[in-house]
Amino acid sequence: MSGRDYLGEFEHIVVLALLRLSGRAYGVTVRQEIEARIGREVSIGAIYATLDRLEAKGYVKSQLGEPTPERGGRSKRFFHVTGKGIAAVNRSHRAIKTMTEGLDLVRSCS
Amino acid sequence: MFQAPFVRPPRIAVWLVDLFTPNKQSESIPGDLLEEFSELASKSGVAFARRWYWRQSVKTVAHLIATGFLVAPWLTAGTVVAGCLLWPVFYGSTQKAVVAVLDKYQVYAHIDAHVFWLIYALLIERLVEPFIIGCIIAVAAKGREMVVTMTLGLVVGASNGAGLAHLMPHWSEANFPLAPLLLTTFVSPVMFVIGGGIVREIRSAMSRRPSATHC
Numbered sequence: 001m002s003g004r005d006y007l008g009e010f011e012h013i014v015v016l017a018l019l020r021l022s023g024r025a026y027g028v029t030v031r032q033e034i035e036a037r038i039g040r041e042v043s044i045g046a047i048y049a050t051l052d053r054l055e056a057k058g059y060v061k062s063q064l065g066e067p068t069p070e071r072g073g074r075s076k077r078f079f080h081v082t083g084k085g086i087a088a089v090n091r092s093h094r095a096i097k098t099m100t101e102g103l104d105l106v107r108s109c110s
Numbered sequence: 111m112f113q114a115p116f117v118r119p120p121r122i123a124v125w126l127v128d129l130f131t132p133n134k135q136s137e138s139i140p141g142d143l144l145e146e147f148s149e150l151a152s153k154s155g156v157a158f159a160r161r162w163y164w165r166q167s168v169k170t171v172a173h174l175i176a177t178g179f180l181v182a183p184w185l186t187a188g189t190v191v192a193g194c195l196l197w198p199v200f201y202g203s204t205q206k207a208v209v210a211v212l213d214k215y216q217v218y219a220h221i222d223a224h225v226f227w228l229i230y231a232l233l234i235e236r237l238v239e240p241f242i243i244g245c246i247i248a249v250a251a252k253g254r255e256m257v258v259t260m261t262l263g264l265v266v267g268a269s270n271g272a273g274l275a276h277l278m279p280h281w282s283e284a285n286f287p288l289a290p291l292l293l294t295t296f297v298s299p300v301m302f303v304i305g306g307g308i309v310r311e312i313r314s315a316m317s318r319r320p321s322a323t324h325c
Contacts (some may be wrong), residue, residue: 027142044142045170049177050136053287070148074141 005057005091013038014050015089018060018081026065026076051079058087116150119144120160129310130174132253133317139170142209178257185251186258193247193262193302202242204235240266240298244305255313259306263299299309 007015017033018025027044028053035041054060081089089090118124131139143166151159179186182256208231212224247262248255274295 027138028146031146034177043169043173044139044146045173045177048139049173052134052181067137069140071141071145074137074144076141077135077138095222 005088006095007088008060010042010046011054011059012092014047015054015059015081017086018079019086019089021059023078024079025079028076030079054085055079057084057088058082059088097108115157117148117159119163120167123164128165128170128314129307130171130178130256131302132174132178134253136314136317143167143170173261175257179261182254185254186261189247189251189258190262190265192250194257194265196243196246197239197266200239207231216222224228236298236303240301241305243294244302245309246305247302248306252313255306255310258305259302261315263302266302267295270298278282315318 013034014030017030021033022090025058027047029048031042031044034047050058051062055062060081062077062079065078067075068074098106127140127143143163146166147159147163150162204243205228208227212227244262247258251258274291277291293322
């Protein structure tokens, strides 16, 4: 199944948040971006659980920044999407688009 | 020059998050929470920020526990089985040691003192043995101390509870020692977790960077 894996709903949202934030994506900004755009309050634990899973799959990479005093001397962990991650987003988008083609979703719901 | 006082997040919540955070995320998760807490405290007030920190901490700990199971299910299962196997090895050892000491000093000549020490040896055994087993399996499961000791506590607690439920119908027929039974059922599982928590705290203190302790 590897190479044909589709992203889960929350994985998809997190990867898109990383792409939007480009070079300044770390736990706080990713969490705030998701909350601001889709109004969903997520925990920092959920963000890191997803990011670690995506990193294990090779879809994202991380690096530690410099420690800062406002974080109690702790470092930020910055994330960026790899080529494999972008391919996975495209694959998932295509799958959704193909599956929704010809469906009248508004009428189906009513 | 006026400087705004540094507001600290709730200590217990900070401690809980530190306890369950794996080493890989020991910088990022507590750091992110503190950064957002400080931001919220200056924008929306300390009370709001504290409530937010508690909410985030509880959700984060729940996620970390669930992730701990999913990421390393075999390590968790293996250490829990090892903990269950260690139980009979340790079982009764404290009591035997106390009996040997009591016999050596011939305390049985004073029956009240003999019974007193025997009962308390049994109670101490019920606390010390699971604590030591919790420490041992936490040492073996580096980075997942809390998840494995909590799982072991749940497994032992469930089996003890089932045993207690099985004994209930015969409760009046025999004179069961109530205190040790309740201790085994409810306190022993907690002692596993306390053992795991202490190992985790020692490991965290040893790995903490000097820069973090100055801030």
